[in-house]
Amino acid sequence: MKIGFDAMGGDHAPVENVKGAVESLEMISGDIVLYGDESMIRNELSKYKHDSARIEIVHTTEVIENDDKPVKAIKSKSDSSMVVGLKALRKGDVDAFVSAGNTGALLAGGLFKVGRIKGIDRPAICTIYPTMEGASVLVDAGANAECKPRNLIEFAYMGSMYAEKILGIENPRVALVNIGAEETKGTPLYIETHQLLKQTELNFVGNVEGRDVPTGKVDVIVADGFTGNIILKLTEGVALSLVKGLKREIMKNTIGKIGGLLLKKNLGDFKKMLDYTEYGGAPLLGINGLVVKAHGSSNAKAFKNAIKYAQLGVQTNLVNEIKLKISGLTSDEIDSDVSE
Amino acid sequence: MKIGFDAMGGDHAPVENVKGAVESLEMISGDIVLYGDESMIRNELSKYKHDSARIEIVHTTEVIENDDKPVKAIKSKSDSSMVVGLKALRKGDVDAFVSAGNTGALLAGGLFKVGRIKGIDRPAICTIYPTMEGASVLVDAGANAECKPRNLIEFAYMGSMYAEKILGIENPRVALVNIGAEETKGTPLYIETHQLLKQTELNFVGNVEGRDVPTGKVDVIVADGFTGNIILKLTEGVALSLVKGLKREIMKNTIGKIGGLLLKKNLGDFKKMLDYTEYGGAPLLGINGLVVKAHGSSNAKAFKNAIKYAQLGVQTNLVNEIKLKISGLTSDEIDSDVSE
Numbered sequence: 001m002k003i004g005f006d007a008m009g010g011d012h013a014p015v016e017n018v019k020g021a022v023e024s025l026e027m028i029s030g031d032i033v034l035y036g037d038e039s040m041i042r043n044e045l046s047k048y049k050h051d052s053a054r055i056e057i058v059h060t061t062e063v064i065e066n067d068d069k070p071v072k073a074i075k076s077k078s079d080s081s082m083v084v085g086l087k088a089l090r091k092g093d094v095d096a097f098v099s100a101g102n103t104g105a106l107l108a109g110g111l112f113k114v115g116r117i118k119g120i121d122r123p124a125i126c127t128i129y130p131t132m133e134g135a136s137v138l139v140d141a142g143a144n145a146e147c148k149p150r151n152l153i154e155f156a157y158m159g160s161m162y163a164e165k166i167l168g169i170e171n172p173r174v175a176l177v178n179i180g181a182e183e184t185k186g187t188p189l190y191i192e193t194h195q196l197l198k199q200t201e202l203n204f205v206g207n208v209e210g211r212d213v214p215t216g217k218v219d220v221i222v223a224d225g226f227t228g229n230i231i232l233k234l235t236e237g238v239a240l241s242l243v244k245g246l247k248r249e250i251m252k253n254t255i256g257k258i259g260g261l262l263l264k265k266n267l268g269d270f271k272k273m274l275d276y277t278e279y280g281g282a283p284l285l286g287i288n289g290l291v292v293k294a295h296g297s298s299n300a301k302a303f304k305n306a307i308k309y310a311q312l313g314v315q316t317n318l319v320n321e322i323k324l325k326i327s328g329l330t331s332d333e334i335d336s337d338v339s340e
Numbered sequence: 341m342k343i344g345f346d347a348m349g350g351d352h353a354p355v356e357n358v359k360g361a362v363e364s365l366e367m368i369s370g371d372i373v374l375y376g377d378e379s380m381i382r383n384e385l386s387k388y389k390h391d392s393a394r395i396e397i398v399h400t401t402e403v404i405e406n407d408d409k410p411v412k413a414i415k416s417k418s419d420s421s422m423v424v425g426l427k428a429l430r431k432g433d434v435d436a437f438v439s440a441g442n443t444g445a446l447l448a449g450g451l452f453k454v455g456r457i458k459g460i461d462r463p464a465i466c467t468i469y470p471t472m473e474g475a476s477v478l479v480d481a482g483a484n485a486e487c488k489p490r491n492l493i494e495f496a497y498m499g500s501m502y503a504e505k506i507l508g509i510e511n512p513r514v515a516l517v518n519i520g521a522e523e524t525k526g527t528p529l530y531i532e533t534h535q536l537l538k539q540t541e542l543n544f545v546g547n548v549e550g551r552d553v554p555t556g557k558v559d560v561i562v563a564d565g566f567t568g569n570i571i572l573k574l575t576e577g578v579a580l581s582l583v584k585g586l587k588r589e590i591m592k593n594t595i596g597k598i599g600g601l602l603l604k605k606n607l608g609d610f611k612k613m614l615d616y617t618e619y620g621g622a623p624l625l626g627i628n629g630l631v632v633k634a635h636g637s638s639n640a641k642a643f644k645n646a647i648k649y650a651q652l653g654v655q656t657n658l659v660n661e662i663k664l665k666i667s668g669l670t671s672d673e674i675d676s677d678v679s680e
Binding site: 131132142145146177179185186187188190209210211212213214215225226227229230231232233234235236237238239240241242244245246248249250252253255256258259260261262263265266267269270 | 471472482485486517519525526527528530549550551552553554555565566567569570571572573574575576577578579580581582584585586588589590592593595596598599600601602603605606607609610
């Protein structure tokens with residue numbers, strides 16, 4: 001097995017990327033193919049003891065930047081680490097491709113260079129949402145700002161499959177984000193989607209309100225990409241604000257500082273629960289190949305974990321399982337837009 | 341000045357309501373009119389020393405329950421504490437009306453019994469959003485699941501006025517919730533609203549992403565009611581989950597318990613920052629009278645603060661200021677839907 005990895009994507013490329021790749025070798029059985037500037041990569045690689053037989057380098061001359069227009073960048077930068085890596089995935093040279101680069105470009109590249117799974121209208125970003133009771137899955141975390149009911153139904157199927165295969169949750173509880181528990185709540189999109197979800201074979205447990213999203217009482221949180229993106233980033237923002245506020249209170253006086261010192265280890269465990277780098281990557285489900293988006297600010301640890309999860313996705317045959325599931329559905333089950 | 345108060349609304353009515361009303365007398369200069377079952381109210385009132393000349397009781401025989409259908413309840417329960425109180429507001433018998441009852445019913449009742457401000461298409465719930473740097477304003481927190489651009493523009497004007505009059509913020513920074521900083525981000529609703537907000541006289545500072553909502557770097561957070569409701573409840577949920585997780589870590593071992601004990605006072609201050617009861621009420625802006633929604637689970641302290649803020653709303657002439665502002669706008673400035 002080979003995991004393709006964009007050495008040039010992310011805020012700390014290629015330093016943290018290469019470090020993460022080397023560290024991941026201890027956790028995975030497969031090998032790694034790094035896409036990027038060869039001399040920069042070799043320079044970083046030389047810093048670490050590693051099994052060079054397990055790391056291949058494919059030299060590329062261009063980099064897609066964060067402020068590049070996604071579609072234009074994919075079309076014009078044909079020798080970028082991202083485009084070359086995605087093409088390799090399409091050809092089967094690698095079994096998965098991980099990148100912390102421009103999200104829109106990765107999505108556009110996935111669509112144009114790798115293609116969609118037949119039957120899927122819109123691929124989605126499927127991310128792990130850490131809760132105090134373990135991990136949930138949030139889909140769509142931001143790929144599709146505007147959605148139709150059929151998109152949310154597809155997200156639900158793909159998210160459920162992800163929870164089952166990657167998190168090992170049997171019969172995952174699928175819930176629809178909404179502003180109330182009643183099935184008549186929300187916008188027409190959510191009201192219609194609720195009715196359609198009830199008719200699926202999924203373990204649909206109804207609506208989940210914002211208040212209950214972080215409790216871990218549901219396994220798959222389904223939302224349009226606008227709402228999902230706000231949920232993901234707001235959760236991060238609230239957690240950061242609270243940790244900052246907590247620190248300020250601890251440092252306020254001597255007795256607080258002593259208390260904080262005694263709590264240091266326990267608070268470390270607490271922070272670990274909130275740490276996105278523990279999961280590190282979010283697959284773009286619906287693409288006909290395993291494309292994993294790592295956080296733009298990923299450090300080596302986040303990359304290591306993203307690569308680990310990518311291998312798990314390959315081992316559990318995630319993309320093919322989704323293909324099989326979707327091809328087994330009649331169009332009635334996922335598509336209510338008969339007028340289209 | 342008289343503040344009308346629904347003694348029968350909320351999870352702990354009338355016990356906490358009456359207690360809160362009595363306690364509020366020390367903080368306000370006006371008097372209170374309680375709407376509800378007279379004998380129940382008198383029974384509660386008898387528990388507290390208070391100036392009976394400052395509390396009037398208007399006996400009502402019906403109660404609108406949380407699971408009542410809003411419009412139907414307002415139409416059929418004409419002798420409910422909520423309907424009688426709203427009618428009194430319309431007549432000018434009271435200067436504001438505070439209720440912790442059924443939100444939908446309060447909104448419907450506000451529309452049918454008190455009426456809209458001319459020029460406002462949709463009233464909105466305007467709530468204070470506590471941040472580590474002080475209070476922001478979130479509007480709409482859930483009155484309107486589906487919105488048009490003109491609704492969001494109205495929310496922005498009303499929220500800005502609220503931040504100025506009630507929170508005393510000069511030239512409030514108004515921001516539009518979105519999934520990116522760029523003005524091309526989001527759904528068509530948000531893209532169009534962004535352009536319209538740029539043309540207003542408001543201090544529009546652009547989009548605010550979920551991550552920055554809790555930082556307090558903007559004063560007025562504008563969103564459709566679906567998104568706003570999820571922001572409000574998710575923030576509450578994440579904060580609760582984190583406080584629970586923190587407690588668990590503190591209690592995990594002896595050294596943690598000692599640390600927690602030393603930090604007790606500081607953590608108390610920390611929790612206070614997150615405490616919604618400090619603010620207690622959210623006005624339904626756009627109604628032609630000051631209607632304040634208190635949290636359904638309000639305790640006496642939350643009611644006391646809701647009444648205090650209601651008095652502040654009357655003193656600062658909030659509703660009339662909004663009227664003046666809206667009447668001064670040309671329809672071009674708030675309405676792009678020329679086709680309507």
